[in-house]
Amino acid sequence: MTIEELLEDDDWDEAFGFANFKIEDIDEIIAADEGYNDGESWIALFRLKNGKFAGLSAWCDYTGWDWQAGGTSKVGDTEEEIVRFFFNEDDRRRLGFFPGAE
DSSP states (O other), X not given: OOHHHXXXXXXXXXXXXXXXXXXXXXEEEEEEEOOXXXXXXXXXXXXXXXXXXEEEEEXXXXXEEEEEEEEEEEEESSHHHHHHHTXXXXXXXXXXXXXXXX
């Protein structure tokens, strides 16, 4: 996925409503996995233009983003910090990171 594709996707646009950083702050998408309504969250790991790293996780129910939705994000100094302390084991698996391999 490219930053341009992310900008054009309505679900990612909604997910960024829960981020403490902006899409424009992203320098690189390191890993991302799309979620689905009433299922897995939209999750991603980014390198920001200021050299920091950020994680995003957001979800919505079966009706979409207007009724029940939520999310969280974290900005940190290293990729390892976000992978180990922001994402859970299932998120790491979905993003291609495995326990002990960070």
